[in-house]
Amino acid sequence: MKYVLVIPDGCADEPQETLGGKTPLQAARVPHMDAVVSEGILGRTDTVPASMPSGSDVGTMSLFGYDPLVYHTGRAPLEAAAQGIELGPHDWAIRCNFVTITDGNMASFTASQLPNEVGEELIGILQEATSADPQWEFHQGVSYRNLLIYRAQDADDQPFGTGTSTTPPHDLTDQSIEHDLPSGKGSELLLDLMERSKKLFAKSEKNQKRADGQPPATQIWLWGQGSRPALTPFLDQFGKTGAVITAVDLLRGLGRLLGWDVIEVEGATGYTDTDYAAKGRAAIETLKQSDFVVVHVEATDEASHEGEVEEKIKALENIDEHIVGPVHDYLKSQGEYRILVCPDHPTFLRTKTHSHGYVPFGICGSKVRPDQASNYDEVTASSSNLLLPKGYQLMPFFFGTLTN
Structure with missing residues (x-):
């Protein structure tokens, strides 16, 4: 089975007055993310413990299945790696x-x-x-x-x-x-x-x-x-080979420390002008060698830090069209698979900063029994009974037997 995690960094947000009370996820046209939910399940998880500062170093460590309260030593060591x-x-x-x-x-x-x-x-x-x-x-x-x-x-x-x-x-x-x-x-x-x-x-x-x-x-x-963290290799932890596609050093470093392949993509900038389609193509190519591929996109987070609501919506739509859609189509054509869409933490346009709190995740694929949800957004997820209070629970849940 092949597995993919797409991380629209910091995409979870609050309802915006300028969007008529909708969140950016609700306002964006994201039919492929919605399809993941309508064909599968929608839930919520909290990737950043309340006692820790909210950031991608903590949030992605949780998403990858490692308790940051146990393994996290700081952001900079990941970037050094x-x-x-x-x-x-x-x-x-x-x-x-x-x-x-x-x-x-x-x-x-x-x-x-x-x-x-x-x-x-x-x-x-x-x-x-x-x-x-x-x-x-x-x-x-x-x-x-x-x-x-x-x-x-x-x-x-x-x-x-x-x-x-x-x-x-x-x-x-x-x-x-x-x-x-x-x-x-x-x-x-x-x-x-x-x-x-x-x-x-x-x-x-x-x-x-x-x-x-x-x-x-x-x-x-x-x-x-x-200081230098001591992380159990991902293959030992979950029995799967991995690869990460990102333009951000801390994700590259965390990937290397976990024993993953780090895939460099020409045109990937870590900003809103990144080449989304190139990342999508790279993910499809990488799936031919790896069991598990992570596609991380920083653009949604950068838009929030700059308070640019339209840029955040545009980035979400680009992730949906050029990454989630093509990758999901490819997975369907290749046999058994699962795809997961989840941000690493909320980043609010109002404050221009990372925040604590639950983020929505959507999973579909082989042996995933669909629930009643049809939209991928924070508000719809808040009504879901599927709740993982600790973010590091999501990865073993994703790889495990899903009978929701």
């Missing part, structure tokens, strides 16, 4: 965003989608400025997404820990940063680097006079710190 950066047993990885802060407010947590060539220069400047301390390593990622590695000298060299508190910059869009700076154990080290970056970035002509005409990155923002 994606870049092939080996962490020692006592090293720390820290997410390093290029951001634009204006008058004490988070004007852009992406530094207006900073071009890679500008980011390359800024990473070089940061590394040179910290060359006297070889424990710090800056690693360029894509656009505004980068990493900072702390290489520990020994087990006693642990400047960070459970008492270190940081805030994701995407949770602060258009808000004051005053009360959300790093705090607790080791925060003085992070704050010092963040402060030093301001003067360094101001001296970069390429940053100050960007070719795309956008405002410059004003500093780095450090968050998502963690």
Whole structure:
């Protein structure tokens, strides 16, 4: 049997006044997602424990069948794995965003989608400025997404820990940063680097006079710190080979740590301009070799962070038309299968941030007895009796015997 999970990142939302009281999922034309529900079952699950910050690192770990309260150590170590950066047993990885802060407010947590060539220069400047301390390593990622590695000298060299508190910059869009700076154990080290970056970035002509005409990155923002996680390989956990299609490093890293193939797709950007059709084609091709394929799309989440309701609807419709539809058709033609559609967490347009709460999932395919639902959306799912309170229960449920 072949299995597919499609993740429209952060697509779960609230009713919108501008949509006549509908959620984006209700307002979007998503006949293929609706078909998954009408041919199968609709339920709800909670992917992010209340005690943990809501984000794709926690949410996708739950979706993949791993309890984040047991396995999660931080977001940055997953992204380090994606870049092939080996962490020692006592090293720390820290997410390093290029951001634009204006008058004490988070004007852009992406530094207006900073071009890679500008980011390359800024990473070089940061590394040179910290060359006297070889424990710090800056690693360029894509656009505004980068990493900072702390290489520990020994087990006693642990400047960070459970008492270190940081805030994701995407949770602060258009808000004051005053009360959300790093705090607790080791925060003085992070704050010092963040402060030093301001003067360094101001001296970069390429940053100050960007070719795309956008405002410059004003500093780095450090968050998502963690040590190397110890994850049971997916094949050992569920007896199935896997692959992931994504443009986001944390999903690539988590996939590698689980022993999956990581499929690179030309035109996949991690933004609303991603090549949806290319991802759909890649999923179909990958199914020829893998038991289980994950297709992750960041566009819906990015639209929410920017408060763009029409972009969110457009992204949902593109996922439906170019990924869910073709992949489902292919699965039907190949024999036994199951397909699952589920976001990793809600991301509200109103707040432009990730949120806690239940998300809808739809499953159809072999040996799945249809229920009475016919629409894939949050409101319809809220009436379903199928409830999985812990997100990591969904994967064994998906692979198991479904008799709903």
